[in-house]
Amino acid sequence: MTENGGGGPDVTQDLRVPWEEEPGDLYENAPCGYLTTLPDGTIVRVNRTFLAWSGYDRAELVGRRRFRDLLGAGDRIFYETHYAPLLAMQDGVHELALELICADGTQLPILVNAALGRDPAGLPRVVRTMIFKATDRRQYERELLTARRAAEASEKRVRALQQVVADLAAAPTAAEVAEAVIGAPAAAFGAAGSSVWLVDADSDQLIALAGSRPEAIEYPDIPLGSPNPVAEVARRGDLHVFGSIAEAEEHFPVLGEAMRPAGYRTAVMLPLTAGLAGEAIGAEVLGVLCFGFTEERELSDSELRVVRLLGHQVGQALDRARLYDAARRREARATFLAETTRSLEELQRLMPRARRLAERLVPEIAEWAAVRLQIGPAGLVADAGGPEPDPDRLAERTALVVANGKAEFAEPGAGLDCAVLPLSVGGKVLGTLALRSAAGRRTAEETAFLTDLADRAALALENARLYEQERAIARTLQRSLLAGDVPSDPRFAVETHYQAAAHDLEVGGDWFDAFLITPDKLAVVVGDVVGRGIDAATTMGQLRSAIRALASAEAGPARLLERLDRFVERVESARMATVAYAEVDLSTREMTYACAGHLPPLLAEPGGSPRYLLDGRSGALGSHAGRRTRIEHRTPLAAGTRVLLYTDGLIERRNRRIDAGFEMLARAYAGRRDAPLPGLTAGLAQSLVGREHGDDVCLLCLAIGTEDRLERSIGADPVQIALLRKDLRGWLLSHGLDEECTQAVLLAGSEAVANAIEHGYRNDPFGIVDVTATISEEAVEIRVTDRGDWQAAGADLSRGRGLQLIHQVMDDVTFDRTDGTTVTMRRSRGEAR
């Protein structure tokens, strides 16, 4: 390598500067401070640069101060705990950042390097310290830190916002949107509290949906047109930020009053709009989000951007919720209408339907509802809920609606806060539906819903009214047809019972009839027309009349049925009707009977078991499939025989075989063989079907001839005495007993039975009293037996009067107390008494 052979100077050698570097000058004026201290830190030498930076005189420092004396309090501790130990252990420290306290008290950021010099023995001798001014560097670090904190805050905001957006996506209602967003200002910006207001377009009000402070929920609704700051912001549609109470009061004097109790010194009021960012002007404001900070603070641009973004996100969620709400409400309303119609159809009668309608409306649709029907002079009313509105105003409005057939809705300030709708079908106003909506708001949607509801209700009520009308006609018709007095004669007695179906079913076509064809020929009928309602009742009336017209002394049951068949050819509704028909010759006591598709009569002879009369059977009237040849059957009847005719409601049950029904009837009938005829049919119906039966039941019992010996058993129930008396009276009269004598026997018999019940069976409501009566040309004898316990009887004066009466009206009275008590009473039939 040649000297300067075309290359640069040799860099390994010091460049020679054009002037002499004097070492002292280099030390004193170096671009850094130098301090030389003893191991304990006492300054022994300091350069001019350090003195210039720190503002101290050399004399103030050298020999007088230690390096640590020039540091701030915190750094002094750091010096003792870290700096000095590091120096001692490592013989040096590097780039330690400290604050130097200058002579004027200001702080100067410095970086320090120091080296420890040792003597040959290795003991610390001197510390050389080099000090760099770090003002700029510190500034830079601080900025870095601030930037990092800002980035962190921004990230936190973004995270909070992301969380809110995620929550909003899953919030289907305005309330849930509010729930999702209420915590966002605290999470994103460190706000102290917030509240969410929803614009309710129906009522032009702002409604507090949620608040982070509990009292927020109790905020009253704010009319959209009011000067309230929340309403003002909703109207303006732009973001308001107030950095201090003073600033807030400058815009809205009342806002300061709201901020102070909450401890807010900064308030943000953010309109919630569905439009995109940037379209804020003119976008529909769906709500307002308010939040506050306890400190006075400015919001940075990036924060404001996030705030606006939040406003849009929430606005869009509210918009979605509004659509969901509308859809859900429509669906709920449709379901309600369908269920109401179905529920009304469960009831057939008018008032129950009207009542159910009113009950369904409260509280789901209305606080109070009244269905008023224009039926009868005063009208019929069914209402539910409350409180009721002013009756005069309601009557006024109701009259208006009835007159015009047009609905009147509640108008604000109209004085009557309820809607009245006409219940009309085909232009005829049946009544009105008045209600006070639970929501108290009127919208087009609500109006349409109520109109729909009133229309459906009107149809249901009109159907019920028609049903009711038809039912009333049918019942009246049926009653008038069944009411006719059955004939009576000492030679026979007829007992009937008609029991309408329980609940609100239509009338059936069951009927009974008994009439004398000639003075010696009795006809008895029980029949059943297919179907129910007014048609069945009318047809039943026609058939009943036809049978009365067609019955003749010569024809007999089979001929009568043949003629009825011809009648049915012309009266289609009578087709398939069933009839049990019997004629009894009262002089010969012979019965001829025929059954056209009807259940067989049940015959009970004195002392025998009941048996069904299974002959004389042919098909139902007008039947195509049944046997058309009408046949009849004759049977002699012993005196005292009873024949029971009945309709299928008595024995037929859906869940029971018909033969079981026959068996039950025969058993029940046998059990009452000795019961008085009066009350017998009602008793059978009671025990076989009860009151809660869904079908009509019709019974006719014919008792033929006069028993020579009357034998009856009755339960220990005072009500039974009258039935026995009726039976006994018929028996006595049929034997030609005179009135006075009859009265006497009835009184004595009644008193004896009453004694048996009141005393013999005073502890036994299930006791049985047997009554036997016999009659001869000379005398009547009646015997009353009970198996009760008569102890302490006779002490009762009132009963004594009964016994006294017996003795007075009867000639001969004997008591037998060997087995229970038997009273035998006898009275002669002679005139003279």
Place this chain on the structure above:
Amino acid sequence: MTDQWVTFAKVGDAAVVRLTGEIDLANAPAIGREIVRHTGRAGAVLIDLTAVSFLDSAGVRLLDSLVGDLDRNGTPIRLVVGESGPARMTLQLCAFRDDLLATNLRQAAEEVNR
């Protein structure tokens, strides 16, 4: 519930009680309560038994206690029983005082107004 056996009317300040049908152990107590309820403040009581088709000792007991109560209060009472019939028979058998019995309503009304 007792309507089928008992109805009430007024003639001046006299209460008229019309009994119908059969009066016996089964219905006498209820009828008695009904009569007491309706005649409490009447100036006189006329009980029309002409339409009664049967009267037993329970009915007699009812009428007897009614007469006792009214006599104690000084309220005039008459039992209208017609010329004959089940009610007259039973009451006569029980030896009711002749001054209590009247044959028709007009006679009874005149008697109590005297």
